[in-house]
Amino acid sequence: MTSATPVPPPPTVHTPGTDRPPAAGPSGDPARALLVRLGVLRERVTSLVEHRTADDPTADDPLRGLYLPDEAVHHLLRTWPSGTGASETAEPPAHAGSPARLDDTPGRAGSPAGPGDRLARLAGRARLTELDTAVLLVALAPDVDRTFEPLYGYLNNDVSRRRATVGLALDLCGVPEHAAAARARFHPSAPLRALGMLEVEEPERPFLTRSLRAPDRLIGHLLGDDTPDAGxxxxxxxxxxxxxxxxxxxxxxxxxxxxxxxxxxxxxxxxxxxxxxxxxxxxxxxxxxxxxxxxxxxxxxxxxxxxxxxxxxxxxxxxxxxxxxxxxxxxxxxxxxxxxxxxxxxxxxxxxxxxxxxxxxxAPGRRAGGAAAWRAALGTDADGFDLATAVAPYRLGGDRIQRAAHTARALAAFDGTPVTADHVRLAARRQSASGLESHARRIRPAVDWRDLVLPDKPLVQLRELALRARHRDRVLGDWRLSAGGGRGRGVLGLFAGESGTGKTLSAEVVAADLGLDLYVVQLSSVVDKYVGETEKNLERIFTEADRTDAVLLFDEADAVFGKRSEVKDAHDKYANMESAYLLQRLESFDGIALLTTNLRANIDEAFTRRLDLVVDFPFPDAEQRLALWRHGLSRVPCSDGIDAEPLAREFELAGGSIRSAVVTAAYLAAGRDDTVTADDLLEGARREYRKAGRLVPGEGGW
The missing domain is CATH 3.40.50 (Rossmann fold)
Known part of the structure; x- marks a missing residue:
């Protein structure tokens, strides 16, 4: 024992008086309210220390708590409680000016110490008992006021144990250590521990000597710190x-x-x-x-x-x-x-x-548009354009509208202009999920209605398609014209016509008019030879499309939307199952889906009945071909006197082929560093005929 490091004698304990923390004032300072409670606890600790030092023969021993001398053993034997009187023996008397129990003080759960007493409010919300509140206060005291550490060390009879223990907490609360109800308040299922407000450490120790610790986050909250938990x-x-x-x-x-x-x-x-x-x-x-x-x-x-x-x-x-x-x-x-x-x-x-x-x-679905929400997010920045029309196709939820508004302002600031409809549309598109890009080809439309050269009938149908997309929530939702049966509020259209007649371009124009991106799905790459894989591939596409404000274009729809046939073998059976699945999935789809086919007769009638619009794209006549030639040459430097009328009359080309012919002529002119001539256009048209395997006018037998 001589080698032990000496420790100071137990501290002299003074009954708090003038140095007692001031009561919480009208400001409701949580820290001041907690200090009021600790002041009461200090009085109780003082009472217990004075009670134990009164007849402790080792009170003045500087090594007290590090070893057990004979005098201490005899003292324990003389004061050993017996029978049912243990609670009376263990309960120290109150000294002047201090309460006998913590539960008798104004700091208990039912009696707040001031307007800012967070412990009282927490006890009320968590339904803590007065004993729970007192135990919690005993546990957190050393973390708020370090003067409790040596006092707790003395009362624990071990100067190295400066936190409260279960036994010390019960002593300070005036509760007998053998009381089952009191001991149960430290069980893992009891409120203090179950709610994460108290930790009982050192499970290998006897129950009464296990240390108590209040989480740092709880103590910070009681002191007025609202910083969230570090975890x-x-x-x-x-x-x-x-x-x-x-x-x-x-x-x-x-x-x-x-x-x-x-x-x-x-x-x-x-x-x-x-x-x-x-x-x-x-x-x-x-x-x-x-x-x-x-x-x-x-x-x-x-x-x-x-x-x-x-x-x-x-x-x-x-x-x-x-x-x-x-x-x-x-x-x-x-x-x-x-x-x-x-x-x-x-x-x-x-x-x-x-x-x-x-x-x-x-949860209710967000309506497309929602101009009121957009206006609230954009404020006066929305005054310079038709906001309702600009945001009509978008169904953004959560915080997406606020984020889109922030992005629109940032884009406008970068351009050095006020916020425009284009800024809002671009920002809204960026808030849509982009998972479709792994299943489909994304096209960011850069065309408008002026780029379409079509007869009046399909042009009117295309504009109606865009109109349906804008007003589907009002017509199918508010006016309750949905067909029922789990049918979604999607817009479905079929574009039928020969290759190059403008089906994909029309889909791009519709998407541009709505301010949406276009995703082109090649169904030929979706169909899988293994049973069930085609449906899985399609489900991934539809799931992503439901999360995205976009126009979905199924190219070569004949691959999946073809007519169902009589079942003659397993291949027919599973092909029909794929078609049935796709039919049901399209009915529940809430987005905008367009299908293209080169031959309308190949599409199953069950699909056709469920389409909102079927747009036929006729092969252009001579007058339309002339308009297509002129439109293609509108931005190309041409030689004087070029007349596309002979080309339109002699070469029966679709719009896509005419564009390719113009591109060929432009490259020929660029290679000469010259303007496009009539010979360049003629050569471009002839090449399109040769690619298609057709006889070229003026060659062969012509």
Whole structure:
């Protein structure tokens, strides 16, 4: 023992008086309120220290707590409690000016120490007992006021153990150590530990000598620090601003949800028809209910910290987009019945995810357009153009509209101009998911209606197609003209005509008019020889298309949309199954899908009946061919006196072939560093005939 490092004698304990922390004032400072409680605790610690030092023969021993002398052993034997009087023997008397129990002080759960007393509010929300609140205060005291450390070391009879122990906490609370009800408050299922507010360390020690620790985040909160837990850094996102009410059924749904949120904790799962729809509805409902929320991404490894953060701030937990295997996360979150937990995902809820089912709701879909929400996001920047027309095709949810508005302002600032419709459209397109690019070829339209040279009838039908895309929510939704049976609000069109008659160009023009990107799907590359693979490939495309504001173009639709045949072998059976699947999937599609075919008669009648429009692209006559030649040459430097009329009359070419002929002539002229001549155009037209295997006028037998 002589080699032991000497330690100072137990500290002289003074009864707090004039140095007692001031009471929390009208400002409601949380730190001041907590210090008031610690002042009361210090009085209790003083009482217990004086009680133990009164007859302790080792009180003045500088090595007390490091070894056990004979005098201490005899003292323990003389004071050993017996029978049922243990609680009376263990309870120290109160000294003048200090309370006998912590539960008798104004610092207990039911009696706040001031306007800023966060501990009292937390105890009320978590339904902590007065004993729980007192134990929590005892545990956190050394982390807030270091003068408690030597006092706790003395009371633990071990100067190295400067945190409260289970036994010390019970002594300070005036509760007998053998009381089963009191010991149960330290069980892992008891509120303090189950809610993440208290840690009982050193499980290998006897129960009464196990150390107590309050989490740093809890202490920071009680002192007024609202910085989120370090484990949640990078996982928390701000909730999007609530979108303005539009007076629709969706708004009525949100108001009902807000009323339920106002009543108290709720666990709900919103299945969203499209990514962002559920988050937009939750943002609106939480704002209407006056409930703050923590929006977290991928919280699987930090659920305890997330729930504790929600409890500390009396906030809801919002998780938009669940992991691929959501069961463990849903199970952990739905087990917290005292916290509002709101989940949203496009998948239907699976009862196997959790034994405790949440309230399962279908989130309302966002209408296309939503000019009021866009105007709220853009403010006065939306005054310079027709906002309603510009945003009509877009169905952005969550915080996508605010982000698109920010992007539009940034694009306008880069261009040095006010915000225009083009800026808004480009920003909105960038907010759409781009997963389709792995399945289809993306075309960013750079054409308009002036680039189409078509007869009046197909031109009128194309404009009607764009009109249907803009007003489908009003007609099919508000006016309830949907066919029912699970049919979506998509727009389906078939473009039929020979190759080169303008089908793909027309789809590009429609997409440009709507301000959307065009994705071209080559169905010949989607069809797979293995059973079921074609359907999987198509489902991936439709799933991505449902998340994207775009026009979907199925080229060579005959490959899948062909007529179903009589089943003569297994190949016919599975080919018909593919067609049946595609028929059902198109009916439930909510986007804009266009199909092209070179021969309309090849398309199954079941598909044709479900199409909104069938546009026939006739082979151009001489007058239209002349218009196509002139349009193709409108920006090309030509020699004087060029007349395309003979070419239009003699060469029966479709629009695509005429364009190729003009491109050939332009290259010939560029190679000479000259303008395009009539001979260049003639050579271009002849080459198109040769490529098609046709006899060229003026050659052979001509």
């Amino acid at each position: 949640l850094l990078g996982l928390l996102l701000p909730m999007p601003d609530p979108l303005p009410a539009a007076g629709t059924d969706a708004d009525a749904f949100v108001r009902r949800l807000a009323a339920r949120l106002h009543e108290g904790p709720l666990t709900a799962y919103l299945r969203e028809p499209r990514e962002g729809d559920g988050l937009a509805a939750l943002a609106f409902a939480l704002d209407a209910a006056g409930v703050d929320a923590l929006r977290c991404t991928e919280p699987a490894d930090h659920v305890p910290e997330l729930l504790r953060e929600a409890r500390l701030g009396d906030r809801a937990v919002v998780v938009a987009g669940l992991p691929e295997k959501p069961g463990p996360l849903v199970r952990a979150l739905t087990a917290a019945r005292d916290v509002t937990v709101l989940l949203t995902d496009p998948r239907p809820y699976d009862p196997h995810w959790s034994p405790t089912d949440p309230l399962v709701l279908d």
